[in-house]
Amino acid sequence: MSSDSGVAVTPEVGDPFARVVPPPDPDRRPGGSYGSPEMIQILTPEGEFIEHPQYGRFLEDLTDDDLRGFYRDQVLIRRLDTEATALQRQGQLGLWASMLGQEAAQVGCGRAMRPQDYAFPGYREHGVAWCRGVDPLELVALFRGTNKGGWDPAEHNFHLFTIVIGNQVLLATGYAMGILLDGDVGTDDPERDTAVMAFFGDGATAQGDVNESFVFAAVHNAPIVFFCQNNQWAISEPNWRQTAIPLYKRASGFGFPGVQVDGNDVLATYAVTRAMLERARSGEGPAFIEAFTYRMGAHTTSDDPTKYRVSAEVEVWKHRDPIARLKVYLSRSGKADSAFFADVEAEADALAEKLRRETHAMPDPTPESMFDHAYSEPHAQVDRDRAEFRAYQEAFADVEGEQA
Amino acid sequence: MTKLTIAKAINAGLRRAMERDPKVVLCGEDIGTLGGVFRVTEHLQKDFGEDRVRDTPLAESGIMGTAIGLALRGYRPVVEIQFDGFVYPAFDQIVSQLAKLHHRSQGRVKLPVVVRIPMGGGIGAVEHHSESNEAYFAHTAGLKVVFCSNPEDAYWMVQQAIESDDPVILYEPKRRYHEKGEVDLDAQSAPRDLFGAHVLREGTDVTLACYGPMVKTCLDAATAAEDEGHSLEVIDLRSISPLDIDTLTASVAKTGRMVVVHEAATFLGVGAEVAAQVTERCFYQLEAPVLRVGGYNVPYPASKVEEDYLPDLDRVLAGVDRSLAY
Ligand SMILES: Cc1ncc(C[n+]2csc(CCOP(=O)(O)OP(=O)(O)O)c2C)c(N)n1
Numbered sequence: 001m002s003s004d005s006g007v008a009v010t011p012e013v014g015d016p017f018a019r020v021v022p023p024p025d026p027d028r029r030p031g032g033s034y035g036s037p038e039m040i041q042i043l044t045p046e047g048e049f050i051e052h053p054q055y056g057r058f059l060e061d062l063t064d065d066d067l068r069g070f071y072r073d074q075v076l077i078r079r080l081d082t083e084a085t086a087l088q089r090q091g092q093l094g095l096w097a098s099m100l101g102q103e104a105a106q107v108g109c110g111r112a113m114r115p116q117d118y119a120f121p122g123y124r125e126h127g128v129a130w131c132r133g134v135d136p137l138e139l140v141a142l143f144r145g146t147n148k149g150g151w152d153p154a155e156h157n158f159h160l161f162t163i164v165i166g167n168q169v170l171l172a173t174g175y176a177m178g179i180l181l182d183g184d185v186g187t188d189d190p191e192r193d194t195a196v197m198a199f200f201g202d203g204a205t206a207q208g209d210v211n212e213s214f215v216f217a218a219v220h221n222a223p224i225v226f227f228c229q230n231n232q233w234a235i236s237e238p239n240w241r242q243t244a245i246p247l248y249k250r251a252s253g254f255g256f257p258g259v260q261v262d263g264n265d266v267l268a269t270y271a272v273t274r275a276m277l278e279r280a281r282s283g284e285g286p287a288f289i290e291a292f293t294y295r296m297g298a299h300t301t302s303d304d305p306t307k308y309r310v311s312a313e314v315e316v317w318k319h320r321d322p323i324a325r326l327k328v329y330l331s332r333s334g335k336a337d338s339a340f341f342a343d344v345e346a347e348a349d350a351l352a353e354k355l356r357r358e359t360h361a362m363p364d365p366t367p368e369s370m371f372d373h374a375y376s377e378p379h380a381q382v383d384r385d386r387a388e389f390r391a392y393q394e395a396f397a398d399v400e401g402e403q404a
Numbered sequence: 405m406t407k408l409t410i411a412k413a414i415n416a417g418l419r420r421a422m423e424r425d426p427k428v429v430l431c432g433e434d435i436g437t438l439g440g441v442f443r444v445t446e447h448l449q450k451d452f453g454e455d456r457v458r459d460t461p462l463a464e465s466g467i468m469g470t471a472i473g474l475a476l477r478g479y480r481p482v483v484e485i486q487f488d489g490f491v492y493p494a495f496d497q498i499v500s501q502l503a504k505l506h507h508r509s510q511g512r513v514k515l516p517v518v519v520r521i522p523m524g525g526g527i528g529a530v531e532h533h534s535e536s537n538e539a540y541f542a543h544t545a546g547l548k549v550v551f552c553s554n555p556e557d558a559y560w561m562v563q564q565a566i567e568s569d570d571p572v573i574l575y576e577p578k579r580r581y582h583e584k585g586e587v588d589l590d591a592q593s594a595p596r597d598l599f600g601a602h603v604l605r606e607g608t609d610v611t612l613a614c615y616g617p618m619v620k621t622c623l624d625a626a627t628a629a630e631d632e633g634h635s636l637e638v639i640d641l642r643s644i645s646p647l648d649i650d651t652l653t654a655s656v657a658k659t660g661r662m663v664v665v666h667e668a669a670t671f672l673g674v675g676a677e678v679a680a681q682v683t684e685r686c687f688y689q690l691e692a693p694v695l696r697v698g699g700y701n702v703p704y705p706a707s708k709v710e711e712d713y714l715p716d717l718d719r720v721l722a723g724v725d726r727s728l729a730y
């Protein structure tokens with residue numbers, strides 16, 4: 001894990017006061033250091049498997065099928081993500097927030113969750129949504145402007161996306177406090193013990209909500225894993241605008257462990273997340289995972305990253321691609337053959353085609369549906385406004401009719 | 405005269421204020437290298453440096469609270485909130501500190517802080533990017549709340565807001581950011597008071613009172629109504645706190661009818677206050693109750709149906725017809 005100079009230069013271990021320092025010359029940002037020397041990595045960018053003394057045991061029961069599954073998941077969500085970006089370009093979606101480059105981080109932790117665990121995503125967790133069984137079409141519907149979250153959170157134990165940076169992290173913490181009240185931790189019943197995953201980005205770590213979550217989780221010893229995808233950027237602001245120390249080091253100040261993991265390494269991410277989830281489920285309290293990764297694409301389809309970052313940086317990260325390294329590992333170790341890879345490609349093509357077709361066919365909501373669900377009980381003002389709206393629509397239809 | 409968009413006009417106004425007063429500093433998310441997500445602060449960091457155009461950490465309460473601290477130290481901070489729906493983390497600092505410190509210090513403390521908020525819908529955005537939350541702030545004594553609706557006002561209002569010794573919330577109609585208009589960049593003083601309403605179009609039958617993004621809608625409606633033989637007077641309120649009630653009552657004295665138009669929900673909105681004040685003052689001159697055309701009492705809807713939520717030309721004209729029918 002070399003420490004070439006650049007964005008988010010990470011200090012050496014051993015110096016607790018070492019800062020994340022801004023690069024001296026903003027025009028020379030080759031791609032940043034690749035995490036701290038403490039970063040957990042099991043699969044190198046070259047696809048080499050390195051035994052890990054502490055976290056290796058969390059991979060022991062994985063079958064070759066599971067490993068191929070990690071690959072399949074990543075390829076499929078990358079294809080879905082690319083397709084959604086294309087759909088936005090074609091005017092089918094208002095916006096799309098691409099997760100390109102963050103597949104391993106999301107599949108690694110998504111697959112480490114148990115069915116009873118609960119996830120609170122931001123707006124970029126398409127891969128986690130996939131792992132939780134949410135239909136990709138539902139994600140598209142949100143970005144299309146058809147609704148604000150069409151899936152049933154309880155069905156998938158996957159909360160709605162949250163766009164307001166940091167808000168969901170407090171909700172996640174409260175949910176975890178509820179699990180604690182229910183006594184659903186530390187029972188040794190693997191079907192019962194439950195933990196929460198809270199997702200947020202590097203930028204979000206500046207928000208009060210996120211820091212308050214750390215405090216609440218710590219003092220209550222809540223069963224929650226804070227999963228921060230450090231993709232190096234918060235729109236145009238690099239890490240060092242948000243933090244003066246590496247993010248994972250913050251955790252200790254709040255009173256729980258913080259681990260930095262190679263977020264482009266699905267095995268390391270899986271192992272570390274599983275370790276921290278098991279810890280939380282057994283009643284040992286919260287943990288913080290910084291998944292060190294990179295936002296390969298624009299912030300969203302509305303963003304133009306050429307305004308603030310150099311392409312050389314993206315080039316550096318291309319060599320750290322999460323899918324490529326797993327493919328190398330699977331082929332070299334004989335765990336997957338070319339037929340398998342071809343099958344996954346074909347499946348991805350079919351999935352993308354289905355998403356495209358279903359998006360084009362997606363009906364618009366009726367205008368009057370805007371009055372639904374503002375409250376669970378009747379509300380006189382909503383009723384009056386709905387009546388006014390209906391009368392207006394009808395009068396308008398009459399006029400149009402006369403004119404036609 | 406120079407043709408500028410609203411976004412570029414605000415940029416020019418900020419630049420001029422920064423040139424004039426070294427104490428003016430800008431704080432916000434992505435306002436530096438990127439120039440803001442709407443490019444309103446484009447090139448300002450390059451020209452004024454990172455100390456004066458500050459890319460802040462992603463925390464609105466932090467941005468707001470530290471801006472107040474900077475003001476206490478003698479600076480004149482201009483905060484950019486990235487989108488209307490993201491001002492809420494800063495709400496506490498705005499209503500508890502920004503709005504109250506002058507009063508609490510018996511006038512000793514002045515807080516010349518400007519909070520710029522791109523507001524309103526109609527851009528097909530995802531949730532939290534289309535809100536009209538002006539009533540929260542206008543309801544808070546200690547804050548002044550203004551809206552620009554055209555490039556000339558945008559250019560001057562941002563400068564006047566910065567010059568004001570009181571905290572000013574400046575709302576910018578984001579869907580109009582790219583609309584162009586003439587601005588006299590050589591003029592030495594503002595053409596009108598920051599807090600005065602502006603009669604944009606004179607008329608005799610009905611007064612349309614509006615602000616922000618609805619001004620253009622109302623002007624278009626007035627043009628359309630002319631074809632039907634109705635003469636509409638269009639008043640851009642510009643400031644909703646304070647409210648220039650005299651301009652409104654003078655207009656109603658002439659027309660006898662008023663329709664207030666805004667994107668925010670009508671329920672407990674600015675239109676309700678305007679209607680009450682106008683009715684209290686012009687009861688005997690009114691031919692019809694003051695009517696409101698605005699959003700409905702529901703959360704801002706998904707963008708596929710936002711056009712049905714937002715007042716448009718037809719809904720404004722329907723309001724005019726309702727008023728004329730009395
Ligand atoms: C409270 C709030 N402020 C501002 C924004 C606008 N915004 C959307 S995403 C973003 C950057 C988020 O960066 P990060 O937390 O690193 O997550 P990433 O987008 O990189 O996944 C900002 C400023 C928002 N959504 N919510």
Ligand SMILES: [Mg+2]
Pocket residue numbers: 201202203229230231232233234235
């Ligand atoms: Mg980020």
